[in-house]
Amino acid sequence: MEIVTLKKLAELLNVSQSSVSKALKDSHEIGQETKNRIKALAQELNYKPNASASSLRRKSSKTIGVVVPLITNSFYALAMNGIETVAQAKDHHVLIYLTYETYKKEVDSIRHLQNGIVDGVLLSISRGTTDYEHLRELKSRNIPLVFFDRVCESMNGPWVTVNNHESGYAATEHLIKNGCKSVAYLSFANHLSTTGNRLKGYLEALKKCDLHLDEELIIECTNNDEENYKKIKKLLQSKNCPHGIFASIERLALITYHVCKELKLKIPNDLKIISFSNLETASLLKPSLSTMTPNAFEIGRKAAEILFENIEKKNFKGKLERITIPASLIERESSQLLP
C-alpha cells in the first residue's frame, strides 16, 4: 500500500501542502468547509502525519531534559520529584543534566539537547551564565524551554519561580522584629534572578525598618566553600559582627553553623540566623534552623506542566506564563526572640 503523504493529499484536493497541514492542525487561517473536506480525505486514506516522508515535523522523543546547576542542594532534588510526577503522567522520560554552576557545561548540555533527543527543556540557570545565545539557539530550533527557579529575566520565555523579592524582605524583617539591630546578607551571585531579588528584598527591609545599610555586611560568597568559611569567620570576628544573618542559600547557613561552633558563638543568643532552604534536617539541627522554604515540588510540577502545554501545542501563541510561587517562613530556634 502506498504511503499517503501531505503532498499526495494536497494534489488530490488541489490545495497547497501548507493548507493541508494547517487544516489538520485546526488553524483558524483555513475556512471550516475546506477544513472538513481535507480532514475527511485524510481520514479516508488513513493519513498519518509521522509516516509522511516529506514532513519535517520532529518526531516525539517521549523525553524531556532538565538542566540544573547541582543536586547537592535539596531544592533541586525535591523539584525533580514534581517534574517527574508530570512527566510520568505524560509517559515521558526525564533526562537530568548537571552544569556544576558553569557556563561551559550549560552550553554543552543545551547543545546536546538540540540533537532531537528531547521534546522540551526545563532549565535553572547556572551561576556562571551571563550570556544567553545558547538559549536563543535552542528556541530558534523550536524546542520549548521553560525556566524554573533561576530564570532569565531578559528572555522572552515562560518561567516558574519563588517570590524572591518578597521572601527576602520577609526574612530580613523577621530578624529585625526578633531584635537584630544589624543584619548581614550572605549573598551568592547577585546577577541570578533568585539571589539577586533576595538581596533587593533585604535592602528594602532595612530601609523600611530604618536600619543603616552597611555595605560591609553584604558578604559575597562563591562556589568555594573554604573561602566562604573564611569570609564568614572574618565577619563574625570583626567589631562589626552583626546581630543577625540572612543566608541566601542553605549551604551558607551550614557554613555559618560550623563557624559559630569554632568561635563558640551561641545561636540564637549571640547571633540569629535565617536561610533560604529546603533542608530536610533543618528541624533536627542544633539549634533548629529557621528557614524561608520554597515550595520546590510545586515549582517543578508547575514548570513541567507549562512545558508540556508548549510541547503539545506547537504553535501556541497564548499568554506568556510567568508564575511566582510564595515561599513559607518557618520560624525555629535559630532566629528566636529571647526574653
Added chain:
Amino acid sequence: MEIVTLKKLAELLNVSQSSVSKALKDSHEIGQETKNRIKALAQELNYKPNASASSLRRKSSKTIGVVVPLITNSFYALAMNGIETVAQAKDHHVLIYLTYETYKKEVDSIRHLQNGIVDGVLLSISRGTTDYEHLRELKSRNIPLVFFDRVCESMNGPWVTVNNHESGYAATEHLIKNGCKSVAYLSFANHLSTTGNRLKGYLEALKKCDLHLDEELIIECTNNDEENYKKIKKLLQSKNCPHGIFASIERLALITYHVCKELKLKIPNDLKIISFSNLETASLLKPSLSTMTPNAFEIGRKAAEILFENIEKKNFKGKLERITIPASLIERESSQLLP
C-alpha cells in the same frame, strides 16, 4: 566525490568486508601483510569508518548514562561528582535517570539508553528490581555496564561498592562496645546487595559479641516514611525497646530522631544511634550523628573509570573488576559511651 564504503574497499582489495573491518581495528586475526595492504588503500581513499553507510559500527555518542534510585540521598549526589570528574576528562556528557526505586522505571530507563544515545551505563539497582532480564538485554547489545553501590551479585559484570558486610559488623560492634546490650537493625530491602550485606554484618557482630538475636529487633522499613515512622515508634515504645539502633540508610536515622523528639527519648542517654550516611549535616544535628560513611565520591569516580576502560577497549577480555571501597566509622555524640 563518491563516499568510500567498507564494501567498496573490500571489492577493490578482493577480500571480505569483515576482513577489512578487522584489519582496520588491528585484529590479530588478520595477517600483518594483509593489514598493511588494507590500511594503505583505506588511507589513500580517505576512508572514514563513520561515513560508511553499510557499517553497523556504533558511532560514539560522547555520552554516558547514570541510572540511580533517587537523589534525595546524599550518597548519590556525591557519587555523581566523582562520575562527573572522569566524564569531563573524557569529554563525555552525563545523563542522569532516576528510577524512584521502581522496577518499571529502571527497565524503561535501560531500554531508553539502548537507542544509541549513550556509550555506556552506570547503574545502582532500584529497590523494586528482582529480575535482571533488562540488563542482559543491554549487555547483548554490547553496551558496557558497570554497577556501583547497589550491585547485581548474580550477574557477570564489573562493579564498585562499599564493604557493606564489614561495615555493618563494625557499626554494630561499635554500639555494643559503647554499652548497648541490645541493638535493633532498621533494614531496607534485604535483597539489595548493600543493605542485605549490612544485615549480615549486624548478625555476625551479635553472634561474635554473644548477644541474643531477637528477630523483633530487625525492623523492615520501606519507601513509605509514614509507615516507617510508625514502626520505629512502636519499637521504641515496646517493652523490647533496644539500647541501640543501627540504621541501614540515613533516612531511617532521621526518622528515628523525629520519633525520639516526639517520645522525649534522649540520644545517646536513652538510645544510641549509628547510621550508614553521607549526610552533610550529620555533625550539626542535635545530637551529632555517628555515621558509617561510604567514600561516595571515590565509588563514583572508580566506577566511571572502569566504564571508560570498557568503552574504549570494546573487546576487552581482561579480569572482571570488582572493587570494594571501605566506609569510615565516624564516632559522634549519638553513640557516645556515657560515664
